Amino acid sequence: MSRAATAIIHLDAIRQNYRLAKNLGHNRGTLAVVKANAYGHGAVQVAQALEHEADAFAVACIEEAIELRTAGIQKPILLLEGFFTPDELPIIADMDFWCALHCREQVEILSGTTLSRPLHAWLKLDSGMHRLGFNAAELTSLFPRLQKLPQIAEMTLMTHLACADEPSSPMNAQQITAARQLAATLQLPISIANSAAVLAHPASHGDWQRPGIMLYGASPFAMSEPLSQPLQTTMTLQSEVIAIHDLEPGDSVGYGATWVCDKPMRIGTVAMGYADGYPRHAGNGTPVWVDSKPSQLVGRVSMDMLTVDLTDRPDVGLGAKVELWGENLNAGIVAEHAGTIPYTLFTGITQRVKKIYA
Ligand SMILES: *Cc1c(COP(=O)(O)O)cnc(C)c1O
Secondary structure (H helix, E strand, C coil): CCCCCEEEECHHHHHHHHHHHHHHCCCCEEEEECHHHHHHCCHHHHHHHHCCCCCEEEECCHHHHHHHHHCCCCCCEEECCCCCCCCHHHHHHHCCCEEEECCHHHHHHHHCCCCCCCEEEEEEECCCCCCCCECHHHHHHHHHHHHHCCCEEEEEEEECCCCCCCCCCHHHHHHHHHHHHHHHHHCCCEECCCHHHHHHCHHHCCCEECCCHHHHCCCCCCCCCHHHCCCCCCEEEEEEEEEEEEECCCCEECHHHCEECCCCEEEEEECCCHHHCCCCCCCCCCEEEECCEEEEECCCCCCCCEEEECCCCCCCCCCCEEEEECCCCCHHHHHHHCCCCHHHHHHCCCCCCEEEEC
16 A cells, blocks of 8 residues: 555666676676665665675765665775765775875875775876866876875776767777876776776776676667667666546646647556656657556656556556566666666656665
8 A cells, every 4th residue: 555656676687787797897806886876776785785796886975885884895895086075084994995086185185194094095097087086197296105105005096988988989099098008107907997888998997897887787878889788677667557537639638738639548647756756858758668568658747647648558457567667668768768868867766766676
């Protein structure tokens, strides 16, 4: 007796996707990126499911890392952006987190702090994305000082590709070459690859790779790109038909009356809306599966409900199961209909949606 909006999380599929990433990288170090609540899948549950095979985990901030440690995760956890304020440093040392260093301010704070143990620092190279990191010249001149810092035990060089999801972009080779050259000069282990690079750019497979979205079964590429076909679906977002209406030509559906029937139509109302994380921008024609067969959205998505075309589906009744994305319907296709990417769909799933781990 409750609202049926549910996300079924397939932990075994996440493990399979992790193994695929690990194999593609020739079994070298593979960090499972579980930031943003494991892309909406539940960070603790995902990390626990991967704890025996993941080499390490990566998160965006210390709160996410503490949540995992507190839940008993013992593998290394990398803070992808390092620390934001100095008070994080003692915790980073005590809880044994790996820490990105991306700017001089962080280095100054680190060098002025006494730690309970020295850190594994991940030096962030800005190889062309211009979002975070030192450029190669800065890192080269800073490096001798970093080597002498008693606060640093170990270092890895990390960079991030701007266009990895566009396999033909010349920027990939430029960034990969720049990062490899610097890693060779400084004699550091290297980490370049996100999911798109793991799948599309073998030259980026360094000592560590950092797959995120591919662990969650979605493609980092446009849906026409076949490289992500072997990925397994990890999230099924589902709900139920809670009302059905037979409408006449001229009748409208939903807010703004943006859909007007041009023939007699049977419309189903589904308990799923943008307050659950379903994208409001998904337009008319966005695919939806009803009772294991394809249907489509008509009318605007509202906060708690959306409406689907059941005109050719006289078999469908109240309580029929609706899959918004999942095994039958790739989240990337829904994302394309909403003008977005599956990352935002997964991370947008709200508290109100029950999660069931299968
Ligand atoms: C989020 C993130 C990743 C994972 O990216 P995906 O595209 O999800 O594979 C890797 N590296 C860094 C630095 C990130 O911030």
